[in-house]
Amino acid sequence: MLKPIYSLVLFLFLSNFSFAQNASEVNIIPKPKQVTLTSGNFQFNPETVFVAQSEEEKQAAQVLIERFKEAVGWELQMTTETKAGNSVQFEKSGGLENEAYELKINENGAIITASGASGFLYGIESLRQLLPSEIENIQQTTSEVAWKVPALTIKDAPRFQWRGLMLDVSRHFFKKEYILETIDRLAFLKMNTLHLHLVDDQGWRIEIKKYPKLTEIGAFRVDQEDKAWNSRSENDPEEKGTYGGFYTQEDIKEIVAYAQKKGVTVVPEVEMPAHVMSAIASYPWLACDDTPIAVPSGGIWPITDIFCPGKETTFEFLEDVLTEVMALFPSEYIHVGDDEATKTAWESCASCQELMVKEDLENVEELQSYFMKRIERFVNAKGRKIIGWDEILQGGLPPSATVMSWQGVEGGWEASKQGHDVIMTPTFPLYFDRYQGNPDYEPLAFDGEITLKDVYDFDPVLDSMSVAQAQHVLGAQANLWSEYIPTEAISEFKIYPRLAAVAEMDWTPKTATDWSDFSKRAQHLMKRFELMGIQYSKSSYAVTAAADMDLENRKIKIKLENEFPRAEIRYTLNAPLDASAKRYKTPIELKKTTQLQAAVFKDGKQMGDTLTQDFKFHKAAGKQIDYLTKPHKNYPGNNSSLINVLRGSKNFHDGQWQAWINDAMEVVIDLGQTEEVKSISLGTLENQGSGIYFPVEIMVLVSQDGENFKKASTFSRAYKANSSSELKDFRVDFKAKKARFIKVIAKNATDIPNRGNGFLFVDEILVE
Incomplete structure (x- = not known):
């Protein structure tokens, strides 16, 4: 059994903890050094007065006076005479450090204590963040807002100068x-x-x-x-x-x-x-x-x-x-x-x-x-x-x-x-x-x-x-x-x-x-x-998808994440995304071509961009690939990168890209059996500022035995200046052919002005 004194301490601790948990309106950034919540609140109204003596106090007061004028239309007054209630007052104290401040709020108003201009200003900024967010409206709000702030005491000072x-x-x-x-x-x-x-x-x-x-x-x-x-x-x-x-x-x-x-x-x-x-x-x-x-x-x-x-x-x-x-x-x-x-x-x-x-x-x-x-x-x-x-x-x-x-x-x-x-x-x-x-x-x-x-x-x-x-x-x-x-x-x-x-x-x-x-x-x-x-x-609201390919069983497991803890992620497969979509809880398994859409939702509202990813199980997915020219050592991907269904992003360090610079890309894909093929698509990236360029030529050759290849088609394009970062699939179509082996040669841009040779980045070769 707990002794009485320990029971009392535990009761007080739990009571304070519970109260703090319910004070959801205290959302100040940066987080104050010390916050003590009390009961009640103070509500601003058109009669609220700012009591300021010095110029530095007046400058601080002006921050909130201007916010109320712009967001609400109130013309709040400033005075040098001490008021008994409905006021924001400033007190100077030489005992506080230069940028430190204390903010005390009760039902009669607020008092900001500081030793100088910065402290008064930071006290006002904390008071501002305690007000409803509508105080930041750059156009006057038409909604009825209770301009309340919670009763509390803040003692605050910066960690670094x-x-x-x-x-x-x-x-x-x-x-x-x-x-x-x-x-x-x-x-x-x-x-x-x-x-x-x-x-x-x-x-x-x-x-x-x-x-x-x-x-x-x-x-x-x-x-x-x-x-x-x-x-x-x-x-x-x-x-x-x-x-x-x-x-x-x-x-x-x-x-x-x-x-x-x-x-x-x-x-x-x-x-x-x-x-x-x-x-x-x-x-x-x-x-x-x-x-x-x-x-x-x-x-x-x-x-x-x-x-x-x-x-x-x-x-x-x-x-x-x-x-x-x-x-x-x-x-x-x-x-x-x-x-x-x-x-x-x-x-x-x-x-x-x-x-x-x-x-x-x-x-x-x-x-x-x-x-x-x-x-x-x-x-x-x-x-x-x-x-x-x-x-x-x-x-x-x-x-x-x-x-x-x-x-x-x-x-x-x-x-x-x-x-x-x-x-x-x-x-x-x-x-x-x-x-x-x-x-x-x-x-x-x-x-x-x-x-x-x-x-x-x-x-x-x-x-x-x-x-x-x-x-x-x-x-x-x-x-x-x-x-x-x-x-x-x-x-x-x-x-x-x-x-x-x-x-x-x-x-x-x-x-x-x-x-x-x-x-x-x-x-x-x-x-x-x-x-x-x-x-x-x-x-910060973006959903990221980490995918693992099981080559042997031709299936993918996708894990969805968001950096905010306990975020509400919803997703769809081959369907439009809205607030009624399925909530993500465990990794998603795919075995066929699928479009995934996902986003974070909060209170029925989508908070960030929609993540859209296509997972295409093409004929070469999970098959054997041989590299006749080796990828650059800094961007090697892995041995299955080009036929693993997983696509790269504009972040070319994401592990899905393979790159070539001095030699053309030359690979042979073994489909394992004779298939009818009629096109290949090469997934590429261009980011000229980083020395990455779209291919200038793609050649496709086919074979039944892996030794004797015949040209199926060639695609060519001229180098063009491009100031953006861009993902693009280059598709090479040809008359349908029976083949087991497909050789793909992609040439990178060379002799680029002020650059020399450029990188060719490839994330997938899709065979259809």
Whole structure:
């Protein structure tokens, strides 16, 4: 029997647990550090007043005042006089940390306590997320909504000081208005850093008064947007660029001032010594050989046109540029890039070699370190600090530099060991230019898939770090590189809802994070995104199908999944899909040609795209196949990949693809017995940006004995530029023939401009 004291404790625990479980309206992201629920609620009405004394309190109050005006039509008032009830009040407390806040709500109203502007703002944002989601409506709601918030106390503070998003505005330019919208959304998620990648090979995006050609020439490139990013031709330096744009210094001042009101620091990045072809196109003397070049329209690799450290004029230029940049951006940090520099020009440059002798530098890696240490001294002298990508470690890390670790987490681990601050931005899972789900249903992206759960599961502090190393982790940042982001709508699609996972990663104590709990709150948040007009991705609701082929028995087992726990998946076989479809519970077995459709449903409504997959049991399915030319070692699939009924996706790393590059594909299929055949279809992929091209010729030959083959038909097509990623079956028809063996030869594209030979990717050979 339990003793009375233990019985009482257990009763209180279970009571609190039960109450919390019923408080479904508490769906704040990022999850607060501490929430204590009490009974009752407070309801806003047209007479609710905001009591604010200081300017920072008034700015915070204005967030909700504007929301009520836009979503409801109310003109809520602000006063400096304390009100006894029906009010939202602010109290200043020096005892709280800079970004911490306390929010207390009872039936009379709410009180937000903080030590400064950020805390007041975050308190308001939490109060905002406690309101019904209709508060986010960008058009006035016509429904009757009870504007209630639950009675509770929140005590909250961030885990990390750096909670960021990087926007690459160089590869594709985003307008000032979009930057301002992004700042609003960062503040909504309690994120405090916007890193602007203002300079890269393909565009210089910030006005520099002393060097006007940087924007007259460097901000614009020849328009080749109809071609794949990595298949664009080299431009003539004499041809005027028309595609691009830049921010004036007045634009930058407006962006920075707006961000300051929202508790967001804007950190500029001025790349060096590489990723600067836009600067060299403007001023050729910045390079070692003074040769005129054009602003490139697409991908460049390796990056050999870089700044020359052997010329004193290069450092004069950079100091002038940084002086103007620092006058516009009051941030503590200035990002200076320092990544992906191919330094072959330095090795043959007389000025660089002379400098290396003078400074006793052994190699060009040490010359790069000299370059960055000199820039660091200049920036430090102005009272600022530099950040560099993790290549800044090469040749020796500048004394006070902060490292942004992108090539995995190793750079961050090493920098923290050396006593340097680090910001974790590893490609996986924080590069948002990757797909969020099945590439067949998403805009073109870089290779690979990074789901919402992948982001949420990452921890910036590694298990292998010591306590001292962990203290050097400033936080984490999502990066959106824009090679494949031509529009602001696609930018939004890539950022949301994954940014919410970064927000919680950076804010919430690790011990309080839980994917199941977050996924529930994320679904509420996505409803808010919809009302806010954000074109977010619904890939988290996507259904994925994992299929296994039993070749011997010619049957397939299909397992359906969704990343949200306990998702309601419904499916059909050879029938239209709706809410009445069968609910998925166990793997589905198929033995004949079938079209599968599946989707996630919630409360009778379909939540994401419909997964549609055709499983075609053709005559070659499960038969013997011999490879006369071997697939590329990086994309070997398996011995049955081309006749296993399972199809590949636009994610060419999904294991269903086999690839050839220097040799044509040549295979022989043994049907096991003589069959009448009249066509073959070759399942292929084209992604020219990744060097993958449709075949230019397909030849089909047939045989009874496997030795003597006769041509059945040939299909030919010319190479064509294609800027998208595309799946396509090429069908070759011929007069019906009796055959046991079928030889298929498919030739890949060769001599492609700026590429050479291209990959041929094949996932299935369908025989009919």
